[in-house]
Amino acid sequence: MKAALWIVLAGAALLAKPAAADARFPNFADPHLVKGREVWLGTCKACHATGVADAPPVHDRNAWRPRLAKGKEVLYRHALKGFFGPQSTMMPPRGGNDKLSDEEVKAAVDYMIAIVK
Numbered sequence: 203m204k205a206a207l208w209i210v211l212a213g214a215a216l217l218a219k220p221a222a223a224d225a226r227f228p229n230f231a232d233p234h235l236v237k238g239r240e241v242w243l244g245t246c247k248a249c250h251a252t253g254v255a256d257a258p259p260v261h262d263r264n265a266w267r268p269r270l271a272k273g274k275e276v277l278y279r280h281a282l283k284g285f286f287g288p289q290s291t292m293m294p295p296r297g298g299n300d301k302l303s304d305e306e307v308k309a310a311v312d313y314m315i316a317i318v319k
Contacts, residue, residue, distance in 0.1 A: 226251075226261075227239065227243065227260070234312060237306065237309045238311070238314075241302060241306045241307070241309055241313070242310045245296075245297040246260075246314070248297075255290065256287075257291075257293065260314050277311050277315070280293050281296070281311050283295055
């Protein structure tokens with residue numbers, strides 16, 4: 203069951219198309235966050251825009267509050283290695299896109315943090 207869910211999420215992530223001008227997802231001047239937005243739109247948006255698989259939606263500050271309290275390094279680790287949490291929460295490694303580098307994944311995490319702070 204978990205393997206099938208990983209496959210579905212990975213497929214959704216790969217099929218998600220970047221939307222460079224999507225106003226719901228802000229631009230930042232910092233080049234690191236610009237890269238993070240690009241990665242996020244291409245991979246992470248598939249789940250984090252709407253809460254698929256109980257992923258915390260990027261605009262839901264209440265959902266992010268306990269996650270942010272754990273610290274950035276925990277968020278990086280969960281994004282890089284994957285995570286199964288309570289209540290069916292899951293995060294596939296690298297958002298299901300194994301082509302992403304560590305730095306690209308971290309930039310996407312930093313982009314989400316910048317939105318919810």
